Amino acid sequence: MKANELKRGMVFDNGGQNIVVKHVQVQAPSSRSGNTLYKVRGQDVASGQKFERSFKGEENVTPVDIARRAVQLLYRDADGCTFMDGETYEQYTLSEEAVADELPFLSDGLEGITALITDARLLAIELPTTIVLEIEATVPSMKAASSSARTKPATLSTGLVVQVPEYLAPGEKIKVNTETREFISRA
Structure with a gap:
């Protein structure tokens, strides 16, 4: 398998270490003849150590059967x-x-x-791409809320803090993107 096929959640062998891919960042070359680099961040399964390495797109990696x-x-x-x-x-x-x-x-x-x-x-x-969480605390919404998309910080039931639109209040359920940690919509 080529390094450019690595995706979040895959497990591959890196010299005897099984690495779970947590994030893949694509770095385009600055010149035409340059190789595209894939910066892989992950975690060693056995030790829990963080792993970070850049691969060229055509480099071979060995997937682990899971x-x-x-x-x-x-x-x-x-x-x-x-x-x-x-x-x-x-x-x-x-x-x-x-x-x-x-x-x-x-x-x-x-x-x-x-x-x-x-x-x-x-x-x-x-985790699934989106997850529903309840707003526990946020500043009160203003009576004269503007039509522009202003946001405010909200603390969710798990302790995560995300930016939400002004009109949302504590107790409401919202959808959150687990990859970007951003508000998507009301649930």
Whole structure:
């Protein structure tokens, strides 16, 4: 498989390390003859260490065979986050460090999560592209709200802070993009 085929959530072998891709940034060449670079940020499955490397588009990478299963977040505690497989009811626990990027979106009972599993071990999780969260706190909306799209910060039920339109109030449910961490619409 070529490096230009890497996508978020894929797992590949990097000299004996299994790396879960968290983010891929494409860097176009500044000259015509230059190669396009793919800056890959991820995490080593075994140690949890951050991984960052630039690949040329034609460089070969070895994909790791993994199973993708639908799981649900059961609860969070001192050990980390515990997920349950929707079909087998098997439970998996990941440390909070392993899900640090996804933590601001995780709430008890959350469904639609995809687990990356190999050898009966949970490697990482993938969140859906959009997720519904409730606004817990935000500044009050102004009576003379203008027609321009002004925004204000809002703290969501998981502690995540996003910019939302002025007309939204605490208690309302909104859709949030998990990749950009931005408000999409009311739920």
